[in-house]
Amino acid sequence: MKINPNFIIRDIAGELxxxxxxxxxxxxxxxITVNSVAGFMWEHMAECSGPDEMIDLVTSEFEVDQETAxxxxxxxxxxxxxxxxxxx
Amino acid sequence: xxxxxxxxxxxxQLCNRADLKQIPIAGNIELLPLCNMDxxxxxxxxxxxxxxxxxxxxxxKEWLSVAEQAxxxxxxxxxxxxxxxxxxPDFKKLYLxxxxxxxxxxxxxxxxxxxxxxxxxLSENPPRRINITLYGASDATYQKLCGNPHGFTxxxxxxxxxxxxxxxxxxxxxxxxYNKHDFNAICNVSEKLDIPxxxxxxxxxxVRENNIGNEKYRLTxxxxxxxxxxxxxxxxKDEFTDYADYSLAQYHAYEQKDVYVPGFxxxxxxxVFWINYDGTMSACSFxxxxxxxxxxxxxxxxxxxxxxxxxxxxxxxxxxxxxxxxLCGRCAAAAESETGNVxxxxxxxxxxxxxxxxxxxxxxxxxxxx
Numbered sequence: 001m002k003i004n005p006n007f008i009i010r011d012i013a014g015e016l017x018x019x020x021x022x023x024x025x026x027x028x029x030x031x032i033t034v035n036s037v038a039g040f041m042w043e044h045m046a047e048c049s050g051p052d053e054m055i056d057l058v059t060s061e062f063e064v065d066q067e068t069a070x071x072x073x074x075x076x077x078x079x080x081x082x083x084x085x086x087x088x
Numbered sequence: 089x090x091x092x093x094x095x096x097x098x099x100x101q102l103c104n105r106a107d108l109k110q111i112p113i114a115g116n117i118e119l120l121p122l123c124n125m126d127x128x129x130x131x132x133x134x135x136x137x138x139x140x141x142x143x144x145x146x147x148x149k150e151w152l153s154v155a156e157q158a159x160x161x162x163x164x165x166x167x168x169x170x171x172x173x174x175x176x177p178d179f180k181k182l183y184l185x186x187x188x189x190x191x192x193x194x195x196x197x198x199x200x201x202x203x204x205x206x207x208x209x210l211s212e213n214p215p216r217r218i219n220i221t222l223y224g225a226s227d228a229t230y231q232k233l234c235g236n237p238h239g240f241t242x243x244x245x246x247x248x249x250x251x252x253x254x255x256x257x258x259x260x261x262x263x264x265x266y267n268k269h270d271f272n273a274i275c276n277v278s279e280k281l282d283i284p285x286x287x288x289x290x291x292x293x294x295v296r297e298n299n300i301g302n303e304k305y306r307l308t309x310x311x312x313x314x315x316x317x318x319x320x321x322x323x324x325k326d327e328f329t330d331y332a333d334y335s336l337a338q339y340h341a342y343e344q345k346d347v348y349v350p351g352f353x354x355x356x357x358x359x360v361f362w363i364n365y366d367g368t369m370s371a372c373s374f375x376x377x378x379x380x381x382x383x384x385x386x387x388x389x390x391x392x393x394x395x396x397x398x399x400x401x402x403x404x405x406x407x408x409x410x411x412x413x414x415l416c417g418r419c420a421a422a423a424e425s426e427t428g429n430v431x432x433x434x435x436x437x438x439x440x441x442x443x444x445x446x447x448x449x450x451x452x453x454x455x456x457x458x
Contacts, residue, residue: 008190010164010190011162012102012105012106012111012113012162012164013102013105013106013108013109013111013113013162014105014109015101015102015105017102017164019164019190019192020190021187021188021189021190022184022187022188022213023212023213025187025213025214026211026212026213026214029214029216029256030096031098031099031164031192033098033101033102
């Protein structure tokens with residue numbers, strides 16, 4: 001999966017936020033706060049070819065069952081894709 | 089000057105966290121003191137000669153370096169102001185570089201210098217918002233207040249361009265003896281263009297060298313109180329009478345139980361900073377103690393010293409214990425600029441709040457306010 005390089009993740013006052021840089025704000029002029037799991041996913045996005053690999057990675061790293069991980073990971077990745085932050 | 093207007097709940101939460109950790113989440117940089125207008129109440133404007141005598145402007149690369157250091161400490165929001173920022177050489181280079189860093193940039197402008205080229209590059213790299221100060225609703229008022237006989241026409245042209253390119257605009261309007269007669273017309277401009285407006289009824293006295301001796305730069309406390317009522321009436325429409333009742337009830341029920349602690353009553357000097365064009369950091373544009381250079385020191389050193397000073401600074405105990413505090417808009421900057429001391433009691437605000445309270449009683453009784 002590819003991260004749109006015009007979005008970056010920043011640590012603001014202990015919160016992880018994804019923000020646009022440069023022209024990306026034309027499409028999304030706001031920010032998304034993410035928890036540590038989502039931050040982990042963002043950091044490992046390029047290593048995964050699609051949502052299935054990310055689900056495996058998340059279940060191996062965090063104490064979460066496959067079904068919950070599948071639902072949450074898919075939902076998160078789909079939202080990011082919709083606003084152009086990632087592509088897969 | 090608040091770079092954090094209109095926070096959504098998520099941004100609010102981030103700022104609250106920044107407050108607790110004393111992280112500089114938001115800043116203001118005054119890029120230059122030069123302006124193409126000559127507003128009678130302006131605290132910032134200098135002529136080029138005055139500026140050269142005081143301190144030269146800093147280059148965009150110097151400001152970028154400051155912003156990078158601030159970003160490393162957690163800055164997320166930055167307001168570029170002046171003077172008129174669009175007169176700053178290399179404004180575009182600085183602005184685009186800041187945007188590339190993942191900072192939400194807002195711009196304060198008088199709106200008279202917006203060109204198609206500016207609107208176009210802003211639309212490709214949108215700011216969080218452009219705040220345009222609206223000084224009146226006619227060229228005649230602009231001539232009287234700002235010395236620019238074409239000011240209103242120029243601003244309307246600028247706003248038209250910004251709207252054409254879908255850039256988020258907000259109006260700010262400070263009411264003075266020179267433009268108070270335009271209040272209703274200014275409201276109409278805001279409504280017609282569907283652009284939100286924030287009015288200010290209180291004008292800080294000059295803390296810098298310019299404007300001293302100009303008695304007419306601001307409303308009297310009584311006039312300011314009346315404008316406060318008018319602004320609230322405009323904002324709340326039919327609900328204003330209920331609001332006035334509620335405010336009076338709150339005032340009568342108010343008991344001061346807060347502990348008297350040091351620090352400002354806003355985020356300034358706690359999670360927000362101001363940097364003057366000469367590179368001196370302060371808590372706010374209207375506070376002068378401390379002033380620490382971000383160029384002679386680094387940003388981190390300046391911020392640490394600022395936070396340390398502000399967190400040990402007490403505002404007036406008399407104000408803290410005053411029952412009218414609940415209705416009063418006084419802040420550290422008002423105290424310092426009115427009295428020369430942040431712990432002083434700004435009498436102008438006492439008079440303003442007294443007059444405002446009388447207006448609330450009149451409204452409750454159904455009496456006319458004028």
